[in-house]
Amino acid sequence: MIRIGEFSKMVQVSVPTLRYYDQVGLLKPVEVDRSTGYRYYSASQLPRLHRILALRGLGFSLEQISAMLDGVTSEQMRGMLLLRQAQINQQIVEAQSQLTEVEMRLQQIEREEQVSAYDVILKHVEPLLIASVRTILPNHGAVGMLFGEVYEAIGSYVSKALGPNPENGGQTLVLWYDTEFKEHDVDGAAAFMLRCSVPESGQMRVHELHAATMAATVHHGSYDTINQAHEAILAWIETNGYRIVGPDRELNLYHTPPIRRDNPSYVTEVQYPVEKAVNRN
Template identity: 75%
Template structure:
């Protein structure tokens, strides 16, 4: 048996807490010396204490813990409850990390409001683009990754001859955004590869020829987390020039988003986000 101080060190639970558990009947010592009042605990009480501490970590009150222990709790049930709580905490951490990134981006935007824009926006005549793309409603703006894999797999045996210029050996990639207003979720976007030649459609992958057009463009240097600043800079430039931006349309009447992101750097070849380059371009409406 262990005196309360020894037991406290063994289980790393403060003595006042053990005394309180005794007081409320949650974990009573196996023996109390009648003359000294010393409390003694046994190793056989460790499983019960472990369950008490685990249930406390799950947010149970002491009254609820007493009820659960009285009804009996198998080791498998305990493991299941802890696994569920583990998954919940991981989800909370992921959400908190996402919120932290968003706060940092907003803070950076506010700090830059009084500074001159570092983006050099230019007018650019874009020649016709032959693209293979997969369009989908995405959970957020960073959800395009799987779509690129889907396009590449759909190209199959045609990939070697059809993929456009670099970066990387897998061709030039870009994203088209279709929404006419900013949305944080359920974003309408398409992942695309520029092609050298026509290939047949396959599954959700379709091939389109986007006609030549005039676009306002700039180059974003750095992580994709802050690329919104580049879009904002181009939009402000368009408005300042009294111009209007509008969706792309093919000769067959298929409509596409006005905004595209062309990835000039392959993250697989350049692991440092600070060195990534992405061209942000917005299509200008054709004057009637």
């Protein structure tokens, strides 16, 4: 029999790790001295320990390893290895995406000699029920005049339907439907998020925005400079191989009075629904 310290040196596994393997039932010593508490191992345990180390090297959890050591069939072992293969492949895809993002940031800093004020992320957005008025506007700034029309159309349902702060007018957003940049005659909509459906009235329509993957960033400042946030997202979309699949959104997250386009207190999240572009080459 081999004392735990000598066994540790032999297999190059720390004593605390061997004790933990004993605690969880993965590799128990062949004998424990009742008077001293010393743990003793046997050379015959080396194959089991080597298999544990090999499976740990493949990234399996101790729970999975325990199951794989205790009588799994070759077909079960194959299934677990295939699952681990899929997990590793997914990790490679995610790591490659992160690497591309890092390279893009480096190129941007080298090109502009400064760090961008906008951090673009991908996020999943759940379906969203809204009340909106959509029309052709003379310019982007004119969308503000539509909010009063939407609010008035909601009428007596305001306290029930608007959220999260109906006493402050609820949470608003703007939708832009044009597929290319236009300075005039822009297709836009002013909208309120709804907690529940309300009757439609006049030009106001109630509908659900579908769940989507969004390329998003946050703009802190007046709407006079929000185009910088849009430019940052569009550059990110092109660099990372995505394409736009719906109208972009501007969600008003916070502001202090007065409600004016040039109010510098606005915090706005800009979102573009995207999907990975198909490479046809």
